[in-house]
Amino acid sequence: MATKKNPNNNRNNNKKLQELEVNREDGTDQFLTTNQGLRINDNQNSLKAGERGATLLEDFILREKITHFDHERIPERIVHARGSAAHGVFKVYESMAKYTKAKFLQDPSRETPVFVRFSTVAGSRGSTDLARDVRGFAVKFYTDEGNYDLVGNNIPVFFIQDAIKFPDLVHAVKPEPHNEIPQAASAHDTFWDFISLMPESMHMIMWLMSDRAIPRSFRMMEGFGVHTFRFVNEAGKATFVKFHWKPLLGVHSVAWDEAQKISGKDPDFHRRDLWEAIENGDFPEWELGVQLVAEADEHKFEFDLLDSTKIIPEELVPVQRIGKLTLNRNPDNFFAETEQVAFHLGHVVSGIDFTNDPLLQGRLFSYTDTQLKRLGSPNFHEIPINRTVAPLHNNQRDGHMRQTINQGRVSYEPNTLAGGCPFQAAMKDGGFHTFEERVDAKKVRARSESFHDHFSQATLFYNSQSPAEQKHIVDALRFELGKVETVAVRERMLGLLKQVGTGLADKVAAGLGLLVPRKAEEPMNRSFGADTNPKSVQPKKVKSSIEKSEALSMENTVKNSIKTRKVAALIADGFDGDALDAMKKALEAEGAMLKTVAPKLGAIKSASGKEITADFSFLTAASVLFDAVYVPGGAASIEMLGGEADAYHFVNEAFRHCKAIAATGEGVDFVGDTFVSRAKDDAGVILGEKAGKVAGDFIAAIAQHRNWDREMTRKVPA
Numbered sequence: 001m002a003t004k005k006n007p008n009n010n011r012n013n014n015k016k017l018q019e020l021e022v023n024r025e026d027g028t029d030q031f032l033t034t035n036q037g038l039r040i041n042d043n044q045n046s047l048k049a050g051e052r053g054a055t056l057l058e059d060f061i062l063r064e065k066i067t068h069f070d071h072e073r074i075p076e077r078i079v080h081a082r083g084s085a086a087h088g089v090f091k092v093y094e095s096m097a098k099y100t101k102a103k104f105l106q107d108p109s110r111e112t113p114v115f116v117r118f119s120t121v122a123g124s125r126g127s128t129d130l131a132r133d134v135r136g137f138a139v140k141f142y143t144d145e146g147n148y149d150l151v152g153n154n155i156p157v158f159f160i161q162d163a164i165k166f167p168d169l170v171h172a173v174k175p176e177p178h179n180e181i182p183q184a185a186s187a188h189d190t191f192w193d194f195i196s197l198m199p200e201s202m203h204m205i206m207w208l209m210s211d212r213a214i215p216r217s218f219r220m221m222e223g224f225g226v227h228t229f230r231f232v233n234e235a236g237k238a239t240f241v242k243f244h245w246k247p248l249l250g251v252h253s254v255a256w257d258e259a260q261k262i263s264g265k266d267p268d269f270h271r272r273d274l275w276e277a278i279e280n281g282d283f284p285e286w287e288l289g290v291q292l293v294a295e296a297d298e299h300k301f302e303f304d305l306l307d308s309t310k311i312i313p314e315e316l317v318p319v320q321r322i323g324k325l326t327l328n329r330n331p332d333n334f335f336a337e338t339e340q341v342a343f344h345l346g347h348v349v350s351g352i353d354f355t356n357d358p359l360l361q362g363r364l365f366s367y368t369d370t371q372l373k374r375l376g377s378p379n380f381h382e383i384p385i386n387r388t389v390a391p392l393h394n395n396q397r398d399g400h401m402r403q404t405i406n407q408g409r410v411s412y413e414p415n416t417l418a419g420g421c422p423f424q425a426a427m428k429d430g431g432f433h434t435f436e437e438r439v440d441a442k443k444v445r446a447r448s449e450s451f452h453d454h455f456s457q458a459t460l461f462y463n464s465q466s467p468a469e470q471k472h473i474v475d476a477l478r479f480e481l482g483k484v485e486t487v488a489v490r491e492r493m494l495g496l497l498k499q500v501g502t503g504l505a506d507k508v509a510a511g512l513g514l515l516v517p518r519k520a521e522e523p524m525n526r527s528f529g530a531d532t533n534p535k536s537v538q539p540k541k542v543k544s545s546i547e548k549s550e551a552l553s554m555e556n557t558v559k560n561s562i563k564t565r566k567v568a569a570l571i572a573d574g575f576d577g578d579a580l581d582a583m584k585k586a587l588e589a590e591g592a593m594l595k596t597v598a599p600k601l602g603a604i605k606s607a608s609g610k611e612i613t614a615d616f617s618f619l620t621a622a623s624v625l626f627d628a629v630y631v632p633g634g635a636a637s638i639e640m641l642g643g644e645a646d647a648y649h650f651v652n653e654a655f656r657h658c659k660a661i662a663a664t665g666e667g668v669d670f671v672g673d674t675f676v677s678r679a680k681d682d683a684g685v686i687l688g689e690k691a692g693k694v695a696g697d698f699i700a701a702i703a704q705h706r707n708w709d710r711e712m713t714r715k716v717p718a
Helices: 015-023 060-070 163-173 189-196 199-208 256-265 269-279 334-339 358-375 456-464 467-482 487-500 502-512 577-589 635-641 645-656 667-672 675-679 691-703 709-713
Strands: 083-092 112-120 135-143 146-153 229-232 238-247 285-294 320-329 566-570 593-598 602-605 611-614 628-631 660-664 685-688
Touching: 083 135, 083 269, 083 334, 112 320, 146 238, 163 189, 163 358, 189 487, 199 456, 199 487, 256 467, 269 320, 456 487, 467 487, 467 502, 467 709, 487 502, 566 577, 566 645, 577 593, 577 660, 577 691, 593 611, 628 645, 628 667, 628 691, 635 667, 645 660, 645 667, 645 675, 660 667, 660 691, 667 675, 667 685, 685 691
Parallel strands: 566 593, 566 628, 628 660, 660 685
Antiparallel strands: 083 112, 083 320, 112 135, 135 146, 229 238, 238 285, 285 320, 602 611
């Protein structure tokens, strides 16, 4: 799709770019050179002993070129391999000095550069964007005090409570090792075998089986820090903090059937959506929210703050929105930036500290180890995208691919030969000081009893969903467990689902052709240790004091805008040009885009003889790539569309996926021959004679994102 130039793509206003400008290369109007700057005279032929002779070993240009090519691929991330990213800025709304001494959270006039990477978790780099999966949401803040990485997901909890189980989890969800099947999918035996033995995963499973796992776009999903961290202020007072990213466009998803079809039509759907939005100047925005808990209130909840399988319901601790993140520039080179960026939870600044969350503690080790393997050097911090904008002075030297040229004879501390430099920084000068938490305990391999509640929040999440969202969870579980070949694994999962909700287990069982076990599954949570008293490892029966939480259902998200939404207009020669123009004008006034889809590419004539160029043909587009469909009138156009099976399928599929559909003039007759004719009174179907009169209701219907009730009342599976 042709895009307009980003009007704010100005490198001069980005401090991070200014710092790294020396590393940029633009070959426009330049000679071809080797990596040493030698100009190349012939890049078409290798050096040979005669025109038909053997290639000579002395051809250093050939060897350099081939060697670099042979090493162009680095090991992909074990998890989060498939990613997309963008540059942007963050600004705090008002000073948070009461809670943290982190300077980038204190000055509303300060603009902090950021680089944000979104990703799927389970699939390889070449997998689809639309897999049912967790999405990574990692933000690197280039602050004046050093880099701060907030490395999170679009789901606020995780599968496991202790990092020692992470390799097992990933091994289970990855393609099965005997046949490397399936790719980017959890619907297989090894994953559900593991989950059926890990009841602590049940809360995460509810999120993963929900529509949260198939977002409409990166721009329309939430982000979470997952763990409980600490803010620390200048006085040394700490406050527990949970981080949230709230998208200003709301939280929206696609249907599962739609996701599978998008994977075939455009597996780069999310990557393309992010890129095009930024190029069009429709900059994605999120607000940073925090849940703050005083140290004195650490144990006042019915769950443990350090348990990464739990949330703090917003009814108990509201989310305070403290700043805005805006993504305003695409990377110049995918590999150099998106692929080589290295995130690490241990990249913090003064004023932000850790807790004893056992999953967090393990990640603090794992991320550095991962980057050393993936990027091949302890100097990965010198790669331009990873460089801090803060001054860098330490006694680290040498190593593979070292770029810094360190001056002087001293590389140790303390010293006198360099006047004691570089000095240690006092706390008043920004020196990092670990929060002085009292520790008095035995060394044990055990887990706190406060971590033993595995079902109350899973139940809370399921009960908080709208009927349509609950149906999607049931369908997802039927699909996933239906792919599991081992019946015993299915039965164990039904036992766990029974403890989330009997109704949920019954509905899933019906789709699997099984009966729910009469006795609730006795979970075998082996992560507690084989020598532990069996009675002590069973999940605690805890009833949540909150029956439903509005924040957990996407039904309650923002639905007052159609900005950046894509609407397909189905046309052929003889279409009603006035109707199309009127609808396009109305949609664009609200920030949406209208794109034409026709039987062929090239010029399409309106009924008045005016020509427009079709954006897509039915072969190059599909309803799953759009948010809504409009069919303008024009007798000749409708007659031609009536002979196109793909046109009928386009509308029927959009209807099936609960999207807004509008038609005017003779277009109403065309829609009358589709499934839509069964739902003329549907809130998402707008029919009328004039586009000007239909547009307002059509826009309101698109803003609702989907009319999910359609699949409940019309028996239309989505």
